[in-house]
Amino acid sequence: MSLKQKFSHMQILLNQGADLLVLRLRMLQIDLSEQAASIVKIFAAVVLMGALFVLSMISLLLGLNYVLDDQVKIWTFFGIAAACLLMIICMVFWAVSSWKKRNAQVVATLRDIQEDLAYLSGKTKEQKIQQQIGEKDGE
Numbered sequence: 609m610s611l612k613q614k615f616s617h618m619q620i621l622l623n624q625g626a627d628l629l630v631l632r633l634r635m636l637q638i639d640l641s642e643q644a645a646s647i648v649k650i651f652a653a654v655v656l657m658g659a660l661f662v663l664s665m666i667s668l669l670l671g672l673n674y675v676l677d678d679q680v681k682i683w684t685f686f687g688i689a690a691a692c693l694l695m696i697i698c699m700v701f702w703a704v705s706s707w708k709k710r711n712a713q714v715v716a717t718l719r720d721i722q723e724d725l726a727y728l729s730g731k732t733k734e735q736k737i738q739q740q741i742g743e744k745d746g747e
Contacts, residue, residue: 625725632721639717643710650703657696664692 667688676684 628724629721632717632724636714636717636721639710639713643714646706646710650706653699653703657699660692660695664689 667685672684673681
């Protein structure tokens with residue numbers, strides 16, 4: 609290749625690399641904004657879990673104690689407390705799974721950016737494998 613062709617090829621790679629990097633960064637921005645929205649939802653769920661806990665304790669200790677018979681009091685108090693605790697457990701599992709899902713998308717986008725940069729610099733997976741084979745053969 610002549611110097612002009614190499615320069616032209618390098619310019620094309622640089623332009624494509626810049627376009628690809630901008631595209632990946634936009635995808636990362638979208639993933640991060642979705643993760644931020646997920647954090648807001650998780651925070652709201654945590655606040656709701658706290659409110660449900662307080663509600664279950666108040667109802668367990670106060671209000672219904674004077675209204676119900678002795679046998680009904682036990683089932684009512686523990687039933688409300690158990691229902692609120694089940695809702696809290698469900699919300700905790702939802703929050704954890706939501707966070708992991710969003711985090712996996714961000715990690716995948718960052719890995720794709722890394723692969724794109726490696727491809728543009730000429731280091732593809734095939735070349736890495738060939739280098740590893742060459743290193744093993746040389747031993």
